[in-house]
Amino acid sequence: MRTDFHNPARRALKNPLTTLVLLLFAVFFVLPVLWLVLAATKTDEQLVHSNPLSFGSFHALRANWNALTGYQGDTFFLWLRNSALYTFLALAITLVVAIPAGYALALTEFRGRHTLLVATLVVMLMPSATLVVPLFLEMNAVHLIGSMWSVILPYSFYPFGVYLAYVYFSTAIPRSLLEAARLDGCSEFGTFRRVALPLATPVVALVGFFSFVANWTNYFLPYVLLPQSDQFPVQVGLGTLLNDVPQFNPTVGSLAVQRPELALATLLAITPVLVVFLFSQRFLVAGMLAGATKD
Numbered sequence: 001m002r003t004d005f006h007n008p009a010r011r012a013l014k015n016p017l018t019t020l021v022l023l024l025f026a027v028f029f030v031l032p033v034l035w036l037v038l039a040a041t042k043t044d045e046q047l048v049h050s051n052p053l054s055f056g057s058f059h060a061l062r063a064n065w066n067a068l069t070g071y072q073g074d075t076f077f078l079w080l081r082n083s084a085l086y087t088f089l090a091l092a093i094t095l096v097v098a099i100p101a102g103y104a105l106a107l108t109e110f111r112g113r114h115t116l117l118v119a120t121l122v123v124m125l126m127p128s129a130t131l132v133v134p135l136f137l138e139m140n141a142v143h144l145i146g147s148m149w150s151v152i153l154p155y156s157f158y159p160f161g162v163y164l165a166y167v168y169f170s171t172a173i174p175r176s177l178l179e180a181a182r183l184d185g186c187s188e189f190g191t192f193r194r195v196a197l198p199l200a201t202p203v204v205a206l207v208g209f210f211s212f213v214a215n216w217t218n219y220f221l222p223y224v225l226l227p228q229s230d231q232f233p234v235q236v237g238l239g240t241l242l243n244d245v246p247q248f249n250p251t252v253g254s255l256a257v258q259r260p261e262l263a264l265a266t267l268l269a270i271t272p273v274l275v276v277f278l279f280s281q282r283f284l285v286a287g288m289l290a291g292a293t294k295d
Helices: 008-013 016-039 044-049 058-069 075-107 113-125 128-141 149-156 159-171 175-183 188-199 201-216 220-225 234-243 259-289
Strands: none
Touching: 016 259, 044 259, 058 075, 058 259, 075 113, 075 149, 075 159, 075 188, 075 201, 075 234, 075 259, 113 159, 128 149, 128 220, 149 201, 149 220, 159 201, 175 188, 201 259, 220 234, 234 259
């Protein structure tokens, strides 16, 4: 018996246009990543003259690793530690603030609720770069420029997370459960902690993932607010390494960084995001589909 009618994926792949579009997207996204992985296994000369998609050697990979880890001592690992510190502290604050805020906007009535929701949407839609100068002035006013809190506190301000929590609690939590808890004598905070929060695991994972990615990949804000090299997160550190590549900056001296070393540094910088995604994808799918259907 033919089952094509019951298999949408197989029917879609029989359409040559669909197949072509999928192949084009695969080539567009996969080839650059593959080139980056292979570039870390080559010498600088091999990177320029050999096949772009050929494997170099494990010896060259080890040499690139030694050169990268020897760059100004353990500076690159210091940048990674800084990124982890800034990102996870900001993530903890974001979850503590954004999830209850989304619940309050979705399921409680208070004066100014509509205005606060509109303000959250407006700030969420603003490009993050437009907020860098106001944030710099605020951090300077409270004398936090150059401290880790000048980065962590702005990182923690995450209106998109509030909006995600608002949408989830508005659509995916049965109101009858909350009303039953209130009738049983739970306070509003008790209802949130005992009923709503245990059901909100998907949106907590979703907010946590997007906040982690946004904080880990943020370049402009720490570049402006952190003046010392030993305070840089890894994204700003990659900019420093780029400035020390002779092909991009002919004035570099003894601190020259070769292009395969820069490729290896880029791979190490994006690895935490990949690991977090792989471990949280089940919750991410559940969070994105929450509220899509109702019984």
